[in-house]
Amino acid sequence: MQAKVxxxxxxxxxxxxxxxxxIKLTSTESVFYSPVNNLKGSSALIVIYKxxxxxxxxxxxxxxxxxxxxxxxxxxxxxxRHCNIRWFNQTSEIKRCGHGTLAAANFLxxxxxxxxxxxxxxxxxxxxxxxxKQRAQLLLKSIEPKKSELAAGELKSVxxxxxxxxxxxxxxxxxxxxLFNKEFNEDVEKDDLKSLHVDFKALSxxxxxxxxxxSIKNKDKKNAIAHFRYFAPQFGVNEDSATxxxxxxxxxxxxxxxxxxxxxxxxxxxxxxxxxxEFNNAKVVIY
Numbered sequence: 493m494q495a496k497v498x499x500x501x502x503x504x505x506x507x508x509x510x511x512x513x514x515i516k517l518t519s520t521e522s523v524f525y526s527p528v529n530n531l532k533g534s535s536a537l538i539v540i541y542k543x544x545x546x547x548x549x550x551x552x553x554x555x556x557x558x559x560x561x562x563x564x565x566x567x568x569x570x571x572x573r574h575c576n577i578r579w580f581n582q583t584s585e586i587k588r589c590g591h592g593t594l595a596a597a598n599f600l601x602x603x604x605x606x607x608x609x610x611x612x613x614x615x616x617x618x619x620x621x622x623x624x625k626q627r628a629q630l631l632l633k634s635i636e637p638k639k640s641e642l643a644a645g646e647l648k649s650v651x652x653x654x655x656x657x658x659x660x661x662x663x664x665x666x667x668x669x670x671l672f673n674k675e676f677n678e679d680v681e682k683d684d685l686k687s688l689h690v691d692f693k694a695l696s697x698x699x700x701x702x703x704x705x706x707s708i709k710n711k712d713k714k715n716a717i718a719h720f721r722y723f724a725p726q727f728g729v730n731e732d733s734a735t736x737x738x739x740x741x742x743x744x745x746x747x748x749x750x751x752x753x754x755x756x757x758x759x760x761x762x763x764x765x766x767x768x769x770e771f772n773n774a775k776v777v778i779y
Contacts, residue, residue, distance in 0.1 A: 531764035534734030536595035554580035561592035590736020597628035652689035734765035
């Protein structure tokens with residue numbers, strides 16, 4: 493395996509941890525960006541390591557990165573059909589990370605011409621990779637949220653707009669999707685959810701799930717567009733810049749409410765992100 497180490501992703505000076513004998517190479521990869529729409533997407537630091545890298549060291553490396561996610565792959569597994577994957581942010585290990593997984597897959601395709609068919613998380617969730625036109629697509633099982641009055645009650649004091657409905661997954665540390673009575677500005681697409689104010693301190697104390705604020709803008713089945721934002725201060729992320737894994741909850745909900753199985757999603761974070769997906773038979777293809 494021959495590849496140059498890319499250290500530009502961290503600081504101007506070479507970070508001390510790159511001297512570790514366990515590190516094979518590093519690089520950065522961005523996903524969900526759209527120059528045409530001035531959306532920057534999100535980036536991940538990819539770390540290929542040899543056997544022996546501890547979880548503590550992984551967390552230290554991630555803490556030194558300025559990227560939303562640092563992805564760790566074992567060099568002995570990346571040429572096999574199945575490969576383990578781990579993700580960390582600056583403060584903790586991430587349970588699931590769609591943008592980091594796609595970034596890692598695209599990096600492997602670009603630099604080695606190959607990517608494992610399945611990347612498996614520490615919780616044994618399978619992230620299946622499809623390759624189309626030398627770009628990775630992520631295939632995940634959808635997660636059906638249930639309507640939740642409790643979630644709406646807990647979150648009343650968190651948002652500046654009244655909640656119309658809330659839907660939550662049953663898992664601890666899962667997702668809650670909130671819809672609002674206020675339609676925001678239906679005529680000005682760019683002003684949609686950006687005007688929503690969030691009390692992050694209240695959210696971190698009140699609610700156990702990551703929260704997705706969702707608004708459907710165009711319900712036309714051929715050109716459907718929805719906007720969303722993603723908040724998880726209780727997991728060390730006030731607002732994520734681009735959140736691929738959230739689509740596993742958004743997709744079945746938009747299908748249930750509006751009969752849509754293919755939607756263009758615009759994540760209205762500071763950077764902005766463009767995510768496309770197709771929903772079919774309880775599975776979501778994200779690209």
